[in-house]
Amino acid sequence: MSRLLMKGNEAVVHGALTGGATHFFGYPITPASEIAHAAARYFTASGRTFLQAESEIAAINMIYGASSAGARSMTATSGPGLSLMAEGLSYLAGAELPAVVVDVQRAGPGLGNIWPEQSDYNATVKGGGHGNYSNIVFAPNSAQEMCDMTRKAFALADAYRMTVIILSDAYIGQMMEPVNIPETVTFSKRKDWAVYGDAESRENLIVSILMSTLQQSNHNEHLQEKYRRLEETCIEYEEFGIKDADIVLVSFGICSRLCHTVAMTLRKEGYRIGFFRPKTLFPFPKKAINRLAEMKKPLAVVELNTGMMADDVELSIKGQSEILRYNWLGGQMPTVKELAIKVTDDLGKLRKAGFGGKS
Amino acid sequence: MIKHKKPTAFYETFERKGHNDTSTHYCPGCGHGTVHKFIAEAIDDLGVKDQVVFLSPVGCSVFAYYYFDAGNIQCSHGRAPAVATGVRRVHKDAVIISYQGDGDLAGIGTSEIIHAANRGENITVFFVNNAIYGMTGGQMAPTTLNGQKTLTTPLGRDPGRDGLPIGMAEIMNAITAPVYIERVSLSSTKGVLKTRKAVRKGLKNQIDGRGFSFIEILSPCPVNWKMDPVEAREWIAGNLEPVFPITCFRDACSQDQKDSQIAVEHSVESDQIPFMDDKELVSLLKVDALIPNLEILNLEEDQLVKIAGFGGQGVLSGGVLLAKCGIAEGIHATWLPSYGPEMRGGRAYASVILANDEIGSPVVDEPNVLIAMNGPSLDAFEDDVVPGGFILVNSSIATRKVKRDDVSVLYIPASDIAKKEGLTAAANVVLLTIYLKHKGIMSTETLRKIIPVSVTRKKFINTNLRIMDKALEYYDNNVRI
Ligand SMILES: Cc1ncc(C[n+]2csc(CCOP(=O)(O)OP(=O)(O)O)c2C)c(N)n1
Ligand code: SF4
Numbered sequence: 001m002s003r004l005l006m007k008g009n010e011a012v013v014h015g016a017l018t019g020g021a022t023h024f025f026g027y028p029i030t031p032a033s034e035i036a037h038a039a040a041r042y043f044t045a046s047g048r049t050f051l052q053a054e055s056e057i058a059a060i061n062m063i064y065g066a067s068s069a070g071a072r073s074m075t076a077t078s079g080p081g082l083s084l085m086a087e088g089l090s091y092l093a094g095a096e097l098p099a100v101v102v103d104v105q106r107a108g109p110g111l112g113n114i115w116p117e118q119s120d121y122n123a124t125v126k127g128g129g130h131g132n133y134s135n136i137v138f139a140p141n142s143a144q145e146m147c148d149m150t151r152k153a154f155a156l157a158d159a160y161r162m163t164v165i166i167l168s169d170a171y172i173g174q175m176m177e178p179v180n181i182p183e184t185v186t187f188s189k190r191k192d193w194a195v196y197g198d199a200e201s202r203e204n205l206i207v208s209i210l211m212s213t214l215q216q217s218n219h220n221e222h223l224q225e226k227y228r229r230l231e232e233t234c235i236e237y238e239e240f241g242i243k244d245a246d247i248v249l250v251s252f253g254i255c256s257r258l259c260h261t262v263a264m265t266l267r268k269e270g271y272r273i274g275f276f277r278p279k280t281l282f283p284f285p286k287k288a289i290n291r292l293a294e295m296k297k298p299l300a301v302v303e304l305n306t307g308m309m310a311d312d313v314e315l316s317i318k319g320q321s322e323i324l325r326y327n328w329l330g331g332q333m334p335t336v337k338e339l340a341i342k343v344t345d346d347l348g349k350l351r352k353a354g355f356g357g358k359s
Numbered sequence: 360m361i362k363h364k365k366p367t368a369f370y371e372t373f374e375r376k377g378h379n380d381t382s383t384h385y386c387p388g389c390g391h392g393t394v395h396k397f398i399a400e401a402i403d404d405l406g407v408k409d410q411v412v413f414l415s416p417v418g419c420s421v422f423a424y425y426y427f428d429a430g431n432i433q434c435s436h437g438r439a440p441a442v443a444t445g446v447r448r449v450h451k452d453a454v455i456i457s458y459q460g461d462g463d464l465a466g467i468g469t470s471e472i473i474h475a476a477n478r479g480e481n482i483t484v485f486f487v488n489n490a491i492y493g494m495t496g497g498q499m500a501p502t503t504l505n506g507q508k509t510l511t512t513p514l515g516r517d518p519g520r521d522g523l524p525i526g527m528a529e530i531m532n533a534i535t536a537p538v539y540i541e542r543v544s545l546s547s548t549k550g551v552l553k554t555r556k557a558v559r560k561g562l563k564n565q566i567d568g569r570g571f572s573f574i575e576i577l578s579p580c581p582v583n584w585k586m587d588p589v590e591a592r593e594w595i596a597g598n599l600e601p602v603f604p605i606t607c608f609r610d611a612c613s614q615d616q617k618d619s620q621i622a623v624e625h626s627v628e629s630d631q632i633p634f635m636d637d638k639e640l641v642s643l644l645k646v647d648a649l650i651p652n653l654e655i656l657n658l659e660e661d662q663l664v665k666i667a668g669f670g671g672q673g674v675l676s677g678g679v680l681l682a683k684c685g686i687a688e689g690i691h692a693t694w695l696p697s698y699g700p701e702m703r704g705g706r707a708y709a710s711v712i713l714a715n716d717e718i719g720s721p722v723v724d725e726p727n728v729l730i731a732m733n734g735p736s737l738d739a740f741e742d743d744v745v746p747g748g749f750i751l752v753n754s755s756i757a758t759r760k761v762k763r764d765d766v767s768v769l770y771i772p773a774s775d776i777a778k779k780e781g782l783t784a785a786a787n788v789v790l791l792t793i794y795l796k797h798k799g800i801m802s803t804e805t806l807r808k809i810i811p812v813s814v815t816r817k818k819f820i821n822t823n824l825r826i827m828d829k830a831l832e833y834y835d836n837n838v839r840i
Contacts (some may be wrong), residue, residue: 004648005683005692014644023448031698046643047634049448053441054474061438061471065445068432069412069453073445091435114698175721176679176694178686181644185637195430195446197453199409205375205424207433254720261719335724 003178008146008168009034009076011179012102013042015150016074018182021100023049023073025062027081030114031170032104035076056081060088060101067097068206070194072154076102078170079112082120082128089163090129093223094208096193098157100150101135102166104173105253107331115331116170116254121308124165125281132220134227136164136234137281139252143177145279155186156234160226161193167281169304170331171254227283236279237288241267245274246355247324247347248292250313251302252278258333259302262340271344281309286316293317298355300324300343304333322355366399368408369426376425384422388588390545390578391420394487397558398456399427405562410454412446414439418460419493437468440475443482454565455482462492465501465527472527479536479570483561486527486573489580490599497583501525504602509583524602528575532608538570540608544577546595550605560610569612577603647812655689656801658715663723665740666787667708668732668753676813677730677787678709683809685713688801693721708736713800728798730790732773733757751794753786769797769838776829782819785826792830797838803831 006014012035016024024039036052043050053059059075066073077085082103092099103124107117125137136156138149146168153164190196195204210216241263242248249259256277263273274297278285292299298321301310307325314323324346328334334342365371373380385392402408411429415421417436424431430453434442439457446455457475464472464486475482491509492498498511502524506515516524528542543557544550554576561572577599579591586594635643664681668674678694685692695710710723727748731737734757737750744750746765755774773789788810795803810823 003651003686004645005679005686005694017640017644023445025445042644044632045635046640047632051444051448054470057438058441058444058471058474061435061441062445062448064434064438065432065442065447066449067445068442069446069449071449087435088438095433171695171721174696174698176682177718177721178649178692181641181648183641185640187637195412195432197410197412197430197446197450197455201430202409202428205431205433207424207431209421209433257718258720258722260717264719333722335722336720337724 003180005176005178006143007034007174007176008140008143009104009173010038011143011147012076012150012166013038014179014181015147016100016154017042017046017048018185019072019151019154020186020188021048021072021074021154023063023066023071024075025051025053025059025066025073026075027053027056027059027077029078029081031106031173032076032078032102034173035102035104056084057088060085060092063099064088064092064095064097067092067099068095068195070188070191070196072098072100072158072188074100074102076104078104078106079108079120082123086123086129088129089135090127090131090133091208092163093127093129093133093135094131095206096161097206098154098161099163100153100157100166101163102150102168105167105169107329113331114170116333117304117329117331118169118253118255119305119308119329120167121281121303121305124167125284125308125312133223134282136160136162136230136283137167138164139167139279139281140172141253141256141277142172143175143179146172147179147181151182151186154188158188158191160230162226167253169253231283234280235283235285235288237277237285238279239274239276239288241272241274242276242292242295242297244272245297246272247343247350248274248276248297248299249302249343250276250289250299250309252281252309254333255302255304258336258339261336262343265336266340266343271347273343278309284312284316289313289316290318290320293320296321296355298322298324298350300326300346302326302339304328322350366396366403368399368402368411368428370428373425376422383426385419386582388579388581388591389419390489390576390580391487393545393551394485394554394558394576394578395423395426397555398485398562400555401559401562402429402454404559405566407454407562407566410452412450412453412455414442414455414457416459416463417494418463420458420460420487421494423458437463437466438471439463440468440471440480440482440484444475444478444480447480447482454562456562457482457484459484459486460493461486461488461490461500461502465525473530473534476531476534476537476571476573481565481568481570483565483572484574485558485561486575487578488527488575488603489578490524491580491583493580493583502603504598526603528573528603528606528608531573536571537573537609538611539564539572541610542575542577542603542606542608544595544600544605545579546577546592546600564612567612575603577605649683649686649812651687651689658690658713658800660727661715662711662713662728662800663726664711664713664728664730665708665723665726665743666711666730666732667736667740670707671784672707672732673784673787674707674732675709677791678711680788680806680809680813681711681713681791683813684795684801684805687805687809690715691718693718695721695723706735708740728794730794731757732786732790734759737761749798751790753790755786769793771833776833777826780822780826780829782822782826785819785823788823788826789830792827793834793838796831796834803827
């Protein structure tokens with residue numbers, strides 16, 4: 001197996017091209033720009049299309065066009081650009097067009113800074129734009145997953161005719177790790193709904209306006225039904241050390257790398273720490289998390305935001321266990337040591353309150 | 360007026376509008392219907408019905424897909440030129456029509472139209488200028504005339520507050536790429552005939568692959584102007600035309616225009632690289648791949664390395680070399696840079712972790728190896744090093760000694776060693792070589808194999824390898840005991 005050392009951001013492009021992507025439209029923004037750089041290099045060299053758009057608004061609408069035309073297309077951005085894409089994302093959802101959008105999160109609101117936050121959770125997992133819609137949201141935590149999840153995103157986007165968002169962050173995008181490049185290229189079949197500019201597709205219409213309230217209502221029901229179907233087919237998560245755990249660390253993206261180290265380190269010291277990581281944030285692994293709560297495991301949700309995923313965890317467990325919210329903002333990240341101390345401190349408090357205990 | 364038979368580019372009945380409907384949704388006397396008809400006729404006459412991809416905007420013509428028997432895409436407000444760009448990049452032969460109103464194109468969508476024009480997209484834009492927002496009930500448009508009363512200018516447009524009406528054809532004419540820019544008017548029979556011709560020319564240009572065509576059509580909106588259809592046409596002639604002159608601004612495809620060649624050349628497609636097949640693609644993506652040694656290294660201790668120095672000292676690339684060595688040895692490696700604006704200030708560092716097992720956090724807060732390439736980075740990170748750790752100092756630049764006594768330290772004049780070989784920038788290679796050697800992390804031969812596949816400026820490969828030799832020589836003579 002040959003391995004390549006590359007940034008998570010570059011791995012996105014390898015995943016995209018082997019996932020059958022043919023069109024990339026983007027606008028530069030730190031810390032996502034390396035995706036555009038790598039796309040400019042590899043999409044162009046392989047006879048695919050890379051185009052620098054005049055804005056993120058234009059980029060998402062170019063995707064709207066390319067996707068309407070049947071192509072697998074994508075863009076990559078960070079917070080401010082994501083905000084500009086909100087209308088486009090809503091249109092894509094309404095018109096049921098497949099698209100792949102990578103968000104390498106930085107700190108906000110406003111211009112914020114370029115260090116990692118996970119504060120676009122609500123803006124992506126809860127839709128972001130107007131109307132009743134959702135996106136599939138993947139949360140990679142390594143360069144390999146940046147590649148693999150992007151690759152998979154194209155197949156899912158086509159299968160469900162919806163946007164798949166790769167919700168990354170500044171560290172996962174900027175860090176380099178070895179990546180195994182997929183050996184095959186998945187491809188996009190001709191879509192019977194797309195507009196190809198030929199006789200066969202002449203009857204096709206891409207539209208998100210539905211003037212009758214009943215039609216609009218039915219369309220919404222159809223979308224909701226599609227999202228429910230995802231819960232049966234698309235949920236992915238990773239866990240370890242649950243059975244004997246006195247506390248379970250719940251996290252995604254860069255925080256899950258930290259939690260992984262903390263859990264392993266503390267386990268060596270005799271603490272019983274569990275680890276749970278949603279890989280899909282929408283659909284959210286509600287059942288799997290609820291099962292932890294049924295086992296009365298206290299859940300420490302570690303995030304670089306104000307507790308956005310913790311809200312989803314809370315909804316999932318219906319009050320059946322304790323939730324601790326560990327939050328860092330502004331691009332700050334705890335060190336492994338800081339996080340470990342917080343966890344062991346809280347374990348002590350939990351024990352006093354009658355939860356679990358160190359053997 | 361021109362033809363009585365319904366063009367086949369229109370549906371026979373408008374099922375999308377309502378069962379068996381044959382009338383449009385436009386108000387009596389509205390210009391949209393006329394423009395639609397000319398487009399449909401031209402599509403028929405040019406024989407391109409199957410290729411047409413019709414983009415409808417947000418505005419009264421949002422429902423153009425009720426009528427055009429073509430591939431239809433309804434776009435968000437103002438963005439049709441970007442959508443058209445997306446379609447164009449996928450289908451080279453589609454005949455793409457971007458149909459837009461003045462709120463859509465001259466208001467919310469100025470950015471998209473300007474940049475599509477500037478790229479010389481091979482598309483045809485029909486810009487229906489009725490000096491008002493029709494669909495939303497008659498508010499001011501960017502093209503609304505001075506003093507014109509609308510719902511949002513009840514006392515009339517005030518140029519002091521609202522600016523002057525905007526001439527989009529004139530703006531298009533400031534851009535080099537478009538091949539055809541004309542403003543026409545539906546005010547008179549003559550104008551209508553000219554409009555019909557302009558519509559055809561705009562589509563023909565695209566079919567011939569010539570580039571971006573822009574046709575602005577002054578068009579009546581009797582309802583929101585609060586006039587009857589006849590008055591409305593007169594109002595165009597008397598009021599709109601003086602502000603928006605009826606002119607052919609550019610026709611690069613006709614013989615007599617000097618600037619024609621520039622525009623046409625500008626719009627020639629450049630996307631010529633052939634589409635690689637899957638195998639070629641995968642090998643393109645793997646050009647720089649490393650094949651790890653069969654025998655996997657076993658580290659005595661995970662290496663949490665911080666390399667720090669000025670930007671330009673090879674801090675980040677040194678980290679990459681080290682991480683690649685790890686991969687070549689079959690172990691796990693991560694590299695995390697400092698990045699962004701602060702790099703320009705000259706403070707750069709990279710965190711590199713080499714480990715036997717999967718690596719959790721890539722952040723190195725407490726390194727067991729610090730490679731300090733200058734004084735400030737020694738100041739910044741000395742205290743973070745774990746007791747028993749190792750500090751490697753570039754003593755050519757960092758002149759002070761390490762204060763800690765619970766770490767091991769080596770002072771190496773790395774920049775001097777590299778400079779002697781004519782490549783000061785390779786001080787990082789000196790330090791890496793000595794680090795690997797001194798700590799016995801792995802054979803320095805691994806680094807020797809990595810350098811040729813990593814150094815971007817190929818002419819410096821040999822210098823780098825020579826500098827490795829000099830570093831080892833220095834180590835043997837001065838450090839090894
Ligand atoms: C983002 C957004 N903002 C506002 C609107 C509301 N809106 C719909 S049509 C329109 C104006 C259309 O005017 P114009 O482009 O001149 O076309 P006309 O109706 O006159 O043909 C506006 C503002 C919208 N649909 N989307
Ligand atoms: S409101 Fe004006 S532009 Fe809209 S359909 Fe009526 S006349 Fe035409």
